[in-house]
Amino acid sequence: MSEQDDRNRFKTSSEDSASANRPGTDSGFRPDTSAPKKISADDNAGKETLNILPTQNTASKKASAGADSRPRSAKSSSSSDSTLVNGKVHPVTRAASHPADEEAEDLENTTKVYDIVHTSAEEQKKETAQMLKNRRKQKRLTIWAAILVVIVCINIIIATAGIIVVQKMVANSPALNVSDFVGEESSKIYDSKGNMIAELGTYLRENITYDQCPESLVDAFVSIEDSRYFQHFGFDIPRFTKAIIENLKNRDFGQGGSTFTMQLVKNTYFSVDQGDQSVERTKSIEYKVQQIYLAIKLEKQLDKKTIFQLYVNKLNFGGNIRGVQKASMYYFGKSVSELDLSESAMLAGIVNLPNKYNPYNYLDYATSRRNDVLDMMCYHGYITQEECDLAKSIKVEDQLVGENRSATTGAQYDSYIDTVVAEAQKMTGKDPTVYGMNIETYMEPDVQTTVDSIQSGDIDVSFADDLMQVAMMCMNNQNGAIIAIGGGRNYDGSRLLNRATSQYKQPGSSVKPFLSYALAFEYLGYSMDEVLLDKPITYPGESRVLVNASGKYQGDVPIKDAVGLSLNIPAILTLEKVVNKIGSEKVISYLNSIGFDQVNSDNWHLSAAIGGDFDVSVYQMCGAHAMLINRGVYNQPHTIKKLTMTDGTEYYPENQNKQVLSSGAAYLACELMQNNVDYNYYNYMQMLHRDYPVYAKTGTTDWGDAGVQYGIPKGAAKDKWMISSTSQYTNAVWVGYDSAVSGKDTYFAKWKLNLNIPGKINKVLLDSEETLSTVMPAGVTKPDDVEDQTYVYGTNPHAYAPDGTSLKMVTSEVAKANEQTLVSVEESYEQYAKDNNIDSGSTTTASMSAIYAQIDADGGLAVTWSGGGGASGGCSGGQRNISLHDDYNDISAWGACLFDYASVVSNAATAVTWGSYWATVYCDDYEVGQISSDTGSYYGWPADLYGTVKVCGGYSNDTVSTDSVCTVAGYVGG
Numbered sequence: 001m002s003e004q005d006d007r008n009r010f011k012t013s014s015e016d017s018a019s020a021n022r023p024g025t026d027s028g029f030r031p032d033t034s035a036p037k038k039i040s041a042d043d044n045a046g047k048e049t050l051n052i053l054p055t056q057n058t059a060s061k062k063a064s065a066g067a068d069s070r071p072r073s074a075k076s077s078s079s080s081d082s083t084l085v086n087g088k089v090h091p092v093t094r095a096a097s098h099p100a101d102e103e104a105e106d107l108e109n110t111t112k113v114y115d116i117v118h119t120s121a122e123e124q125k126k127e128t129a130q131m132l133k134n135r136r137k138q139k140r141l142t143i144w145a146a147i148l149v150v151i152v153c154i155n156i157i158i159a160t161a162g163i164i165v166v167q168k169m170v171a172n173s174p175a176l177n178v179s180d181f182v183g184e185e186s187s188k189i190y191d192s193k194g195n196m197i198a199e200l201g202t203y204l205r206e207n208i209t210y211d212q213c214p215e216s217l218v219d220a221f222v223s224i225e226d227s228r229y230f231q232h233f234g235f236d237i238p239r240f241t242k243a244i245i246e247n248l249k250n251r252d253f254g255q256g257g258s259t260f261t262m263q264l265v266k267n268t269y270f271s272v273d274q275g276d277q278s279v280e281r282t283k284s285i286e287y288k289v290q291q292i293y294l295a296i297k298l299e300k301q302l303d304k305k306t307i308f309q310l311y312v313n314k315l316n317f318g319g320n321i322r323g324v325q326k327a328s329m330y331y332f333g334k335s336v337s338e339l340d341l342s343e344s345a346m347l348a349g350i351v352n353l354p355n356k357y358n359p360y361n362y363l364d365y366a367t368s369r370r371n372d373v374l375d376m377m378c379y380h381g382y383i384t385q386e387e388c389d390l391a392k393s394i395k396v397e398d399q400l401v402g403e404n405r406s407a408t409t410g411a412q413y414d415s416y417i418d419t420v421v422a423e424a425q426k427m428t429g430k431d432p433t434v435y436g437m438n439i440e441t442y443m444e445p446d447v448q449t450t451v452d453s454i455q456s457g458d459i460d461v462s463f464a465d466d467l468m469q470v471a472m473m474c475m476n477n478q479n480g481a482i483i484a485i486g487g488g489r490n491y492d493g494s495r496l497l498n499r500a501t502s503q504y505k506q507p508g509s510s511v512k513p514f515l516s517y518a519l520a521f522e523y524l525g526y527s528m529d530e531v532l533l534d535k536p537i538t539y540p541g542e543s544r545v546l547v548n549a550s551g552k553y554q555g556d557v558p559i560k561d562a563v564g565l566s567l568n569i570p571a572i573l574t575l576e577k578v579v580n581k582i583g584s585e586k587v588i589s590y591l592n593s594i595g596f597d598q599v600n601s602d603n604w605h606l607s608a609a610i611g612g613d614f615d616v617s618v619y620q621m622c623g624a625h626a627m628l629i630n631r632g633v634y635n636q637p638h639t640i641k642k643l644t645m646t647d648g649t650e651y652y653p654e655n656q657n658k659q660v661l662s663s664g665a666a667y668l669a670c671e672l673m674q675n676n677v678d679y680n681y682y683n684y685m686q687m688l689h690r691d692y693p694v695y696a697k698t699g700t701t702d703w704g705d706a707g708v709q710y711g712i713p714k715g716a717a718k719d720k721w722m723i724s725s726t727s728q729y730t731n732a733v734w735v736g737y738d739s740a741v742s743g744k745d746t747y748f749a750k751w752k753l754n755l756n757i758p759g760k761i762n763k764v765l766l767d768s769e770e771t772l773s774t775v776m777p778a779g780v781t782k783p784d785d786v787e788d789q790t791y792v793y794g795t796n797p798h799a800y801a802p803d804g805t806s807l808k809m810v811t812s813e814v815a816k817a818n819e820q821t822l823v824s825v826e827e828s829y830e831q832y833a834k835d836n837n838i839d840s841g842s843t844t845t846a847s848m849s850a851i852y853a854q855i856d857a858d859g860g861l862a863v864t865w866s867g868g869g870g871a872s873g874g875c876s877g878g879q880r881n882i883s884l885h886d887d888y889n890d891i892s893a894w895g896a897c898l899f900d901y902a903s904v905v906s907n908a909a910t911a912v913t914w915g916s917y918w919a920t921v922y923c924d925d926y927e928v929g930q931i932s933s934d935t936g937s938y939y940g941w942p943a944d945l946y947g948t949v950k951v952c953g954g955y956s957n958d959t960v961s962t963d964s965v966c967t968v969a970g971y972v973g974g
Contacts, residue, residue: 173290174269176297181268181310183207183323185436185646189420191443192483192641198417200433203322206329207313207646208336210305216341217324218308219382220348224373226260227380229308234261234299235292261295264311269294317347318354331359333401341383342391343399345373359396367396413452415487416443418498420639427643427651436646441639442481447474450768451486454761461760463489464752467744471499471618472733473637474765477626477725480635480656484765504598504615505734508699509566510721511616513669514594514624516571516609517563519578519587521665524796525820527812528671530559531794531898532570535882536891540606543888546572549700555880555895556794563672564681566698568610575609577835593660594634595623611699622732625723628669629695629730631783632661664785664815670695671813673725674779684756687763688724693779694766696724698758703740703747710740717748722758724766726777731765733758785816792825794899799828808899829901851919852883853951853969854892861969862894863931863938863951865917875900875937885967892970902936919953920964921945945969 186201222229228236236259258266270287298307317327324347328336332343339347349369350357359366371392378388420441424432432439451472453459463470472486487498497503520526534554539546548568554561562570579587584604591599591608596616599608608614619637627634636655643651673695677685685696699721705714712718719736735757737746770776791798793808800822801807814820823831852864864881875881875897884891918932921942929942931953952966 172286173293176294176301178298178301181264181298181314182646183310183314184434186322186326187424187432187435187437187439189417189439189441191441191445193445194440195445197413197441197443197445200417200421201320201436202433203316203320204326205313205323205436206325207323208309208325210309212335212337213309213312213324214337214339214344216344217312217336217339217347219377220341220344220373221260221308221312223376223380223382224348225263225351227376229260230304232259234259234295234297258291259295260311261299261307262291264307264314265291265294265298267314315351316354317350318358331401332399340391341374341387342370342394342396345377345391346370346396346399349373359400363397370396413443413445413448415451415455415485415491415498415500416441416448416482416639418487419482419485419501422498422501423638423640424643427640427654428645430645438644440641440643442476442483442641443639444474444483444772446771447484447765447768450764451484454764455486455489455491457489459764461757461764462755463757464755465745467737467741467746468735468757469499469738470733470735470757470761471503472731472761472765473500473618473622474769475622475626475637475730475732477629477728477730478635480623480626480637480653481641482622482637482639483729485639499734500618502617503734503738504617505719505736506614506701507611507616507621507721508701508719509568509571509610510621510697510699510723511608511611511614511624512563512566512571513673513697514628515591516575516578517559517672518628518661518665518669519582519590520574521668521815522662522817523578523582524574525798525814525818526559526574526668526796527789527791527798527810527814528559528668529793529810529812530796531556532559532562533557533573533880533882534562534567534569534895536884536889536893537569537572538884538886538888540572540576545884545889545891553882553893553895555882556898557896558898560672560675560679563697564676564679564683566683571609572606576606579606580835590660593658594627595620595636611701618732618734621721621723622730625695625697625725625732626730627660628666628673629725629727629780630666631663631780632659632666634658634660662785662815662817663783665817667780667783667786668813668815670725670780673697684722684759685724687756687759688766690766692726692777694724694726695780696722696762698722700748707740707747710742710746712740712745712747717753718746720748720753720758722762724762726766726769727779727781728773728777729769731762731769733761733765735761786813787816788812789814789822791822792828795825795828795832795901797823797828797831799823799825801825825901832901851951851953851965851967852881852885852892853949853967854883854894855945855949855969855971857972859945860939860941861921861931861945861949861951863919863933863953865919865933865936865953865955875902881937883970890968890970892972916957917953917955919951922950922952923947925950 183205184201185206186199186204188196189198189200191197226236228239239259270291302310312324314322315324315327316322317324317330319330321327321330325336327347327350328334328339328343331346332339346359346366346369349372350359350366352369356362357366357369374383374388374391377383378385383391420439421432424430424437424439428435428437430437450459451474454461454472455470457463469488470486471488472484473482474484475482485498485500487500491498517526520530534548534557536553537546538544546569549566553569554565554567557565557567557570559570561567575587585601588599588601588604599614603613605613623634623637626637635657636653638653640651640653645651674693676683676698677688677694677696680686684698688694688696699719700717701719702715703712703718707716707718708714718740719734721732721734723730723732725731736748740746788811789798790809790811792801793810797820798814801809802825854862856862862879862881864883878897879894880897880900882893882895884893916932916934917936917938918930919938920927921929921931923943923945924947928945931938931940931942949969950966951969952964954962954964956962
């Protein structure tokens with residue numbers, strides 16, 4: 001090849017290289033296309049370099065591409081190779097091949113490429129700067145990449161932690177129980193005729209089903225509250241996201257984005273609806289997470305219709321109205337199934353702010369809110385614009401039920417309703433104001449209205465003053481059903497003190513029929529003609545003297561008079577005999593069995609025979625007296641006939657139909673109470689007399705000396721009782737004062753007693769009860785376990801008459817409870833002597849328990865010996881010595897003597913050796929005379945008596961003689 005050809009080839013190659021590295025190409029080389037110039041060795045140093053790439057075939061080039069393609073600087077790329085250019089030797093470096101050139105060589109099978117780089121110092125500096133800039137950029141990219149990795153890692157950690165936190169939040173969620181979402185209905189109370197008399201609850205609710213909801217109601221709620229309800233799965237993501245954005249914009253949590261299901265969960269688990277005391281859980285992320293979680297879970301268990309049904313039954317519609325059914329009744333006076341479009345929209349709008357949108361309070365707000373709901377219904381296509389405009393044209397006030405609005409019956413019969421509530425709670429263990437119940441009662445509305453009228457003063461029963469209070473109860477004797485209750489004057493309900501059921505007062509003598517005398521008929525064999533003893537005695541266990549209300553003592557007294565005159569001592573002595581025979585524990589058990597569960601061995605006292613140390617309620621007294629009328633079968637008083645919980649569980653009264661006393665003993669006690677009404681005693685009960693049998697007993701208690709500090713006279717009465725019964729119903733009435741008040745005369749003066757307020761109330765109640773039946777009460781039927789018994793009058797145990805005697809005999813009714821048989825007079829006397837601490841006439845021992853003496857207005861001396869060996873009856877001239885001489889009291893008294901064992905036993909053929917009673921009389925310690933008696937009683941004038949008269953005496957017979965016992969004679973009548 002010629003030199004010219006070589007130059008041409010070199011030139012062509014140089015031009016091609018320049019073209020390949022023009023601005024804008026990937027190469028960084030810029031060759032000088034002018035004619036070659038002379039380059040000195042100094043100029044060559046690091047400035048211009050000619051790179052000649054030896055010829056390589058395609059395969060070898062590809063093989064070496066990996067090693068030669070790395071970027072290198074001009075200095076580092078120089079080698080020992082050299083070539084001759086223009087007669088001078090130039091070092092040769094291997095220039096980096098441009099990828100595009102290599103691709104072109106491959107395609108054209110070019111064997112050699114020459115790159116000539118002409119780099120100035122300035123350009124070299126720029127290239128170095130660019131390289132440094134690229135390195136810094138690369139470093140920044142590396143740093144950012146590292147930061148990005150860190151951020152991703154942090155996000156992963158946060159996400160993991162978030163998942164853990166969410167799982168923990170979910171784990172702390174309440175346990176989902178479908179039954180929890182059923183809102184408790186309000187409790188309903190019905191009278192004996194099935195009429196609803198009250199509806200109870202902090203809020204009123206009546207649950208409905210989805211099928212009872214009109215289409216307009218469903219559409220209204222869905223439109224305004226949860227437009228995608230039938231599409232989402234319990235959590236509406238778009239709506240929730242929108243709510244978050246709104247909250248961020250407004251910087252608050254006003255938008256909740258809750259669905260029906262979420263609201264149902266909230267109302268069930270995250271809020272407590274208790275009227276004015278309602279509270280809702282504070283909003284937080286945990287609260288919302290749990291709400292969403294439970295909502296999604298609930299949607300998997302229940303269908304949409306059921307959830308909607310539960311939702312509208314839970315809603316608050318203002319005040320104490322809960323659930324759409326009660327709201328419909330309250331606002332529109334109709335069932336929810338009868339709602340029209342306007343009414344449905346109104347109810348759907350109220351729930352957002354139930355107090356603000358209550359149309360009764362804020363008609364304008366309510367109307368505007370209803371129209372908003374209608375607009376949303378139209379927007380979502382549930383109604384047309386024409387239907388929307390037509391519904392808006394209806395005035396809300398024209399659809400309201402107005403002044404007649406009521407979600408429940410009014411608050412009358414408060415005393416009775418409060419008793420029902422307390423009884424229902426005790427029966428079920430649940431509060432009927434919280435848990436829904438249907439309660440059927442025995443209330444007779446006419447009688448209850450009478451009771452309410454008595455308490456309010458609307459019936460002609462006048463109370464002595466404003467502080468005087470009253471309590472009463474009317475009850476069916478056969479089944480214990482309470483038909484009416486009076487809790488007190490000015491009783492306005494709200495479960496205040498119900499004096500009929502919750503107030504305890506001493507009952508006085510009203511306990512005598514079912515305590516002392518019923519048990520005497522049961523265990524002592526008493527008859528209707530029993531002779532009892534009324535005398536002064538020391539109060540059991542104390543030093544006080546027990547007295548009657550009259551302050552007098554009768555001596556021997558028939559049992560009918562003892563009850564009719566309400567004498568205290570015969571009741572005490574009778575109960576004492578019962579206790580001596582059967583023990584106090586059995587008496588306590590009996591009282592417990594008839595409702596007095598507060599009595600126990602620690603508080604038991606014989607004074608209970610007259611209502612002392614024994615506090616009772618009207619409720620308890622009514623049940624005890626009804627037991628006697630029901631011939632010994634006790635039914636615990638109750639108002640509820642049947643109670644049904646919302647889940648269908650049923651409850652019925654307990655403690656019913658218990659035979660606690662023989663029917664014979666109960667019947668005889670009833671006869672005593674009938675005698676109280678029919679016989680001419682001045683005991684306030686005669687006004688109850690009717691053409692059919694009425695049974696009654698009164699009771700009185702006093703202040704003692706506890707009222708003196710309030711200006712109340714000592715011993716003035718504070719409580720008056722009267723219990724009256726027919727064979728069908730028993731009425732227990734208490735009248736008195738809650739407490740003593742200074743200057744207010746809170747006691748029964750004589751004029752107040754004469755008003756006989758308890759008697760008048762009982763009369764009104766009997767009149768009201770007569771209207772309940774067209775058949776008048778027939779009276780208590782005589783049972784088979786009552787028989788007639790003929791015995792010696794005044795003996796107990798009852799004795800048959802000795803042959804050849806003309807003793808007074810009596811035939812009277814007794815109960816067969818003990819199958820008591822007649823005994824001899826001697827056996828009867830031995831028991832009598834034992835009961836009265838008298839020696840019955842032993843021939844080997846004798847003792848004198850006491851001697852009693854008193855001087856009358858004529859100066860006559862009456863002496864009675866108690867004890868000794870003879871048959872001491874203590875009677876003389878038809879009078880019985882009933883004096884009291886013991887360690888605490890020294891009282892001389894005489895009373896009637898209806899029977900004297902001494903005369904009876906003396907007429908009998910007895911092996912007992914009889915002696916005589918003797919005594920020495922002293923005046924101012926000087927002996928003035930001696931007296932004696934064969935009967936244990938003496939009356940006469942042994943001497944002119946003066947000063948302090950002391951009588952000392954005893955008993956003597958052929959074998960024994962007692963020690964002398966002394967007493968100081970009292971002066972009476974002078």
